[in-house]
Amino acid sequence: MIQVYGRDSSANVQAVMWCVAELGLEHERLDVGGSFGGTDTAEYRALNPMGLVPVLKDGGKVLWESPTIVRYLMKAYGDHPQDAFAAAQIEQWADWTRSHFYPQVVVGVFYQLYRMTAEQRNHGAVAAACAEMKHLGAIVSKAIKGPYFMGDRLTLADYAFGTLMHRYFVMEFDRGDFPVLRAYYDALCDRPAYRAQVMKDPNVLKVPGA
Ligand SMILES: N[C@@H](CCC(=O)N[C@@H](CS)C(=O)NCC(=O)O)C(=O)O
Numbered sequence: 001m002i003q004v005y006g007r008d009s010s011a012n013v014q015a016v017m018w019c020v021a022e023l024g025l026e027h028e029r030l031d032v033g034g035s036f037g038g039t040d041t042a043e044y045r046a047l048n049p050m051g052l053v054p055v056l057k058d059g060g061k062v063l064w065e066s067p068t069i070v071r072y073l074m075k076a077y078g079d080h081p082q083d084a085f086a087a088a089q090i091e092q093w094a095d096w097t098r099s100h101f102y103p104q105v106v107v108g109v110f111y112q113l114y115r116m117t118a119e120q121r122n123h124g125a126v127a128a129a130c131a132e133m134k135h136l137g138a139i140v141s142k143a144i145k146g147p148y149f150m151g152d153r154l155t156l157a158d159y160a161f162g163t164l165m166h167r168y169f170v171m172e173f174d175r176g177d178f179p180v181l182r183a184y185y186d187a188l189c190d191r192p193a194y195r196a197q198v199m200k201d202p203n204v205l206k207v208p209g210a
Contacts, residue, residue, distance in 0.1 A: 001027065002025050003058075004016055005033075005044075005054060005055040006031075006055065007033045009034060009200055009204050011106065012053065013054040014197055015066050015159050015163040019070045023078055048064035067098055071094075079153070080156060090155045093143065093160070094156045097160040101161065102164060110202065115206075137181060144180055148187065148188075162198075165188060169185050
């Protein structure tokens with residue numbers, strides 16, 4: 001039985017839960033982090049010294065860092081390629097998402113619009129993130145094969161990039177017009193596991209005055 005520690009409002013927890021659900025693994029998720037607390041105990045820090053969510057327990061094996069967890073799950077239970085180059089072609093987009101896209105969507109837009117009050121908000125930072133996301137949107141639009149990132153099956157690239165597509169499309173910001181991204185998101189929205197694990201309302205995370 002797999003255990004995932006982490007509140008379901010976290011996009012990093014959602015990526016793990018979506019992967020667990022798609023792989024059909026028996027699991028339970030424990031509400032930890034955010035308003036649930038529980039990350040500052042000695043027991044939790046023994047699982048994850050960073051005190052962050054998610055944490056995965058698979059029998060006696062413990063992992064943290066959501067990209068690592070998803071990679072482990074796909075290698076252990078999914079169909080991540082054995083061939084080093086085929087695997088790297090997928091991992092390249094998962095790593096690109098974390099290095100380039102995630103900082104814009106999560107730090108540049110989500111944190112600014114949802115986790116800061118109007119007075120704290122840095123409009124210049126939001127504008128810069130929107131501009132960079134348009135640049136990245138044009139690049140990734142040429143890479144997505146459709147209906148999923150690498151073609152007709154879900155891969156690590158989807159758990160990384162696809163999870164962020166929900167916030168990307170439900171937040172109100174100047175995202176430009178990228179039909180490939182819209183079609184990609186629509187295909188993910190057709191999947192019951194994506195709807196159940198990723199399509200959460202980010203408004204629950206809005207601070208008063210945001
Ligand atoms: N790089 C880490 C980031 C983990 C992280 O920042 N988690 C946030 C939630 S998205 C967290 O634990 N925040 C504190 C909390 O929820 O109590 C990962 O992908 O797992």
